[in-house]
Amino acid sequence: MISVSGLLGQTFAILLALLLAPLLSGWVGQCRAWLQSRSAPPLLLPYYMLHKLFHKDVVLANGASSLFRAAPFVIFGCMVLACAIIPSLSTDLPLAPAADALALVGVFGLARIFISLAAMDVGTSFGSLGGRREMLVGFLAEPALLMVIFTLALTAQSTSVATIVETMARRDFVIYPSLAFAGIAFTFVSLAENARVPVDNPATHLELTMIHEAMILEYSGRHLALIEWAASLKMYAYSCLGLALFFPWGIAAGDSFAALVAAIPLLLFKLAIGGFLLAVIETINAKMRIFRAPEFLGTAFLLAVLGLLVRLLLESRV
């Protein structure tokens, strides 16, 4: 059952996620700056930010309720769980059976609900606007993500992320057109879910266009720190999920410690490439009007369903 190395690997994966996530954000920011010919902020900027925020006092709005204060912790907890079950280094994760891919979508959903509710809690114009938009993005992104997972789950005959990854990694090299559809859909969803251009702009404070920032306007101090950290964890989780699903090579399959250690540089490499590509996407695209977002996500949903159908039509051997 649960091996010691498995436990170690699990702990390690979580710690690595906690540590690496801000770095990934920093890296993307840096890449963006490079691509846009700006002078880049330091790579470790997110860490400084977190440090600073944790040390600051919390300034709560008068109308904030206990839910407002609890939400950042819940969101943070959810993201930790998400990172724990996505195989980044090894598929031997004792926590993996706790939640399969569907539950993973559920975890993201839970976090989304909490952040939206928290946004509505203070009762400001921007807060409820952000909450509404977040839910708008969510109700389209969530089924699209589910469909992507369905496509892969059909290939692997499993919804357990670890099993999918193992199957994907072990398969012979065959061209699956469905994966292409799923991959594109997944990219779209990831962009939307992580508040990236073209759906949202993480760097903006231009009131009428923002989504994520609008929701967290009233947060400060450690609450804001946790939310920011959770956001970077989310991006990390999505990146790892994408890598694990579509580029699973190099993730340790067994509980061999050596393989696990060997997987680290590969992961870093893949994340670096992924981050760079994200920066590229963000650079060559402009942010859409908010009402373009449903079309964008609708396309993602459609592509994911198409992928599923293509998978059934071309690749099933019944």
Added chain:
Amino acid sequence: MDFFVIMLFIPLVSGALLTVVGEREWAPNLNIIASFGTFLAAAGLTVEIVANGPRFAFGEHFFIDSLNVFFVALTAFVGLTTSIFSGPYMRNEREHGKLTAARLRLYKSMYQLFMFTMLVALTTNNLGILWVAMEAATLTTVLLVSLYRTPASLEAAWKYFILCGVGIAQALFGTILLYFAAERVLGQTGNALLWTHLVEVKGQLEPAIMALSFIFLLVGYGTKVGLAPLHNWLPDAHAEGPTPVSAVLSGLLLNVALYAILRCKVLADGAIPGEFAGNLMMGFGLFTLLVAAFFLSRQKDVKRMFAYSSIEHMGLITFAFGMGGAVANFAGLLHMTMHSLTKSAIFFAVGHATQKTGTQLMEDIRGLIRINPLIGWGLMLGTLAILGMPPFGVFASEFMILTYAMKHHPWATPVLLLALGVAFAAIFGKVQPMVFGETEAKRLPHAPAITPVFLHLGIVLMLGLYIPPYLTRWFHEAARMLG
């Protein structure tokens, strides 16, 4: 003492007596006592018949078997409760200046005579006397319908008289034809119109004559039953007559007319090969049901609406008897019982409600449950019962009719479904706001008699959940006789 003789004797004598003594303080009580006596005698007769089997009376001219004793008991019972109800009701009418003492005298004596004619019609063995009694029942009720002497009530009574008179003339032609057919078998004796004799030779009766005869009888007595398109007198007469009269017309007279058809159907079935009579009745029944259901949604007058509801139920019952067979006949009989009890209860409640509010227009009656919760609940529960809501007994019979129809005549079920649905929407949509809502209350000079309403509904409720075994045996016996 012979229960049967007493039963016929009491209404005849008390009718005469009530004519003689006129309107006194105790006249309503005399009316009730007479009805009670009739009821007791009928009950005694019922027990006797159930225990000893069929019997004759007055030679062979009267014959009581399990089929008609059931109607007799029902008639006597509803007659009793209606007389109880009519006591305070008619007094209130007098207080409101709608009736005079002379009219009240006429009402009571005619009421007793009406009971007498119905009891004769139910118990006679002679199809000729059956006809005579039916005609007499029409004549007595014509006077009752026109009791208010308003233009509307006169018009209603006139239409009632002419339409039913013509109808019943056709029934007489049918009876003559029947006699014509019977005479060929039984010879020129006085027995050729006696049902007991006819039923023994029914297989030998000439089918062609019997078919013609049955058509005339069905159209004739069917007018009285209220089968569409012969029903036109019915809503007028029900709406314009005094409410106790509406209650007995709807609850009893229609039954008696249908009983006459049933007796003839037995003969027709025996004589004519195939399902001729049954098919005719099924056709009439379905058409009536459907037409009445659509009529319902256009009604404004509460009594008129429930009159159409009676037409609808008569259609359903006719359809059930048309299907024939033990189950359907049983269901038909049960439905007749339930309909009589429920509909008269509804008319009682409606009577009090209209007296309280001073109008029969449904849109002016509101919030009965606030004026008098018992009347309100009585009307509400009665309406739900008549619409076939369990656990009331109407549902039990509708259950049997519908399931039996689905089994043997599935083509008819969409019609049934449509009609019942439309009727439900129409009636309930109108009664609900009458019962619920807000209103200003008024007190009546005489406290209404609520007991009959809940007595009837209680019986209907009980029969929906539990039919005592002896009642079942009795019904089965009657259903078996109908073939």
Added chain:
Amino acid sequence: MTSLLPIDTLLTAACTWLAIGLLGLVAPRNTRFISKTLFPLGALVGVLVGLVALGSLGGPAQTAVLVIGLPDLPFHMRLDNLSAVFALLLGFVSAGISIFAAGYFRKGEGTAPGVLCLEYHVFLASMLLVLLADDAYAFMVAWETMALSSFFLVTTDHRHEEIRRAGFLYLLIAHIGAIAILLSFAVMTGGAGDYSFAGMRSQGLSPFWASAAYLLALAGFGAKAGLVPLHVWLPEAHPAAPSPVSAMMSGVMLKTAIYGLLRVSFDLLHETIWWWGVVALAVGLVTALFGVLYSTVQNDMKRLLAYSSIENIGLIAVGIGLTQIFHAYRMEALAALAMTAVLYHCLAHAGFKSLLFLCTGSVLHATRERSLGKLGGLIHRMPWVAWLALAGVIASAGLPPLSGFVSEWLLLQSFLFSPGLPHPWLNMVVPVAAALVALVAALAGFAMVKFYGIIFLGQMREPGLKDAKDAGPWEKSGLVWLALITLLLGILPSTVISRIDAATRQLLGTGLADKLEQQGWWMLAPISPERASYEPVIFLVTIAVALLLGRWLVRHLYHGRVRRTTAWDCGYYFQGPRAQDTAEGFSQPIRRIFGPMFRMQRHLPTARDTAPYYTVKVEDHFWYWLYLPLAKLVGRVSTLVTILQGGRIAVYLMYSFVTLLVLLLVARP
């Protein structure tokens, strides 16, 4: 005397409920006696029913024949595993609602409390009898008594025109549905004339008649459950009823319709045809999507929940359809999975939806307001209700780790393993259906955020809300009870499933329990852990550990000072309650994206308006597509028919004459 069998206990419980109801008539105006004695007693009986049903699960079916009923058809009663699952649901959920009701019903609100008590307990007893009935007549009697008692409960406050209208619509559709059910039973008896369920089981119907029976049952039970297009009564009746009644109707009564559908399609009809499943699936999908979309745009909190119930019923119907498809192709393991999802969703929905309805009841009592646009910020005044409602909201949104997620997870799992059906069309269609289910689940989240956020969060939209009081002790206990049910169903799915599996096994011949019992109680892996697994306890613990650890670390490593000030809001100066999203505003994206799905009347202000205002009214298309034309048609036919009664006696005589002539000329033996 033999030992008391569970079925006897349940029948006694039903009688006790009736007796409690009748006791209410003894002192119809004594609110204290009725609410503080009778309703808690009713709740106690509810718990008993739940426990007995739980205990009887897995045992053999028990039957009883009562003396009442029709002459040849006394009431047959039968307690088997399917009934037990639903009796379990009824008992436990109704216990919570009754406790709540003990604190809820007050003087001066419509019907006298004694009458209300009677109606309420008759409602409970009739629902129990529906579950136990083993012949068509007993079933119909119980079924219609249920409709009738709930109708009276709905019209408790009958002084309002729209409440009467709602009650009328409800009873009308319920009655038409009941006739359809009755006909379905009639078809199932075949030619035998045996109306007991045992008799129906032994009938080998031809596919045509079996399909007729099934479709009639689907229509009949669908009318009660609220399947599109027979759903229209539901969003009218639920808001009209007092909240405990809405809770009971939505949480429990709708499930009796599901029970009936399951009973007919898997128990009484011995064969399943694959396209039945497709019909149920399609209807379910339309219902779910319709329900959730309309629930997002509602501005009345109870209507919102009512539409959400429609959505959930749709999901259940999808599950039933899937089960039928699998069952028809003899893929019993998958059928069992889908069936488990159905049963589980019934339980889950009963818990969380009644919880939410009761919360609206508390809000209603505290604020006298049902419209979302006039609520807000109640979490400050009603923390108990708010936090307990959050549990309901999360479960309703289908999110882990609460009950709603488990059933949705099971449903999606059964979708996922559908390929392999020996029918190419189905193979293609089923995944699309899965996508729609996913969309529905996500939209449910939207609706729930709207519901919760607008009522409990933000600033109070009306000054009067400041005086709102939290729920009283009785109400609180009812809410806590239901929240506990929601939580337990969420984190102990394996344990629950291994109990209710008996019903699945009874209907399909196979179940999930064997597989589940190989794994631990904490793990839910219906096929095998490699294929799919969900461990809600671990899930919850992990999040909780991360949460608490995070909190502890933050507290101890950094200082925990908090300052309060006005909100920042980008420095925007106006921060009154009107700055927040309104209920209409919140759902604006949905109205925009799914515009054609709604019938909208909008007034948009222009720049030149001196008194600009904005209104939007969303109505149900089905009214205009189906119900109004139907009503108009009936009206037309009525107008035609009334020509018959034209008032002229000569014409009447002619009818009689023509009838006679036609019969003489046409009718021949």
Added chain:
Amino acid sequence: MNVAIPFSAQLINLFASVILLLGFAMLAQRRVLQLINLFALQGLTLCLSTVVAAVTTGQSHLYWSAALTLVLKAILLPWILHRLVRRLQVKGEVESLINIPTTMLVGIGLVIIAFNVALPISQLSHTITRGTLGIALATVMLAFLMMITRQKAITQVVGFLAMENGLFLAATSATYGMPMVVELGIALDVLVGVIILGVFFFQIRDQFDSLDIRHMERLKDS
């Protein structure tokens, strides 16, 4: 079908034809008093036909029947009707809904129908007067037609009574009369009916100032 018909049967057939002819005459008659006279004449013919049947067959109760007919149909009822018309001052002319020639045409059609309906049955009869069944049916139908087409309450009643005549004809001709108790009952009913109607006429006139039934079209649903 060339069987010699006995003289008495010829006589009865003749009377029956006269009754039918009178039926047509009533259909065509515009004046109320004349209508009543025609009705009385019909009653008389009916009585004669019954007497012939009684003589031929020797059935004693047919004599009673004939006497009853004579008293009731030929004397008493016409007398009551005459009195009513005079007391109520009914105007002479009776308007018809359909004009008279059309009514007559319809009447002829009805006669054809009635004969055809009765034909197969009357052939089964062994009485000497079996052919009259068709005539009786035709008389009933003509009376029916009269009730439909006439606008006055009193003419409707005459139509109603003419219908009874047709029925009596059927009873005597096809079956040599119904049992005596039934005939008595029927006669009593008819008498009581007409008396009640008489009372009614006064009430109607009091309320409506006319006996025109077109005033009584207020109870309707359409």
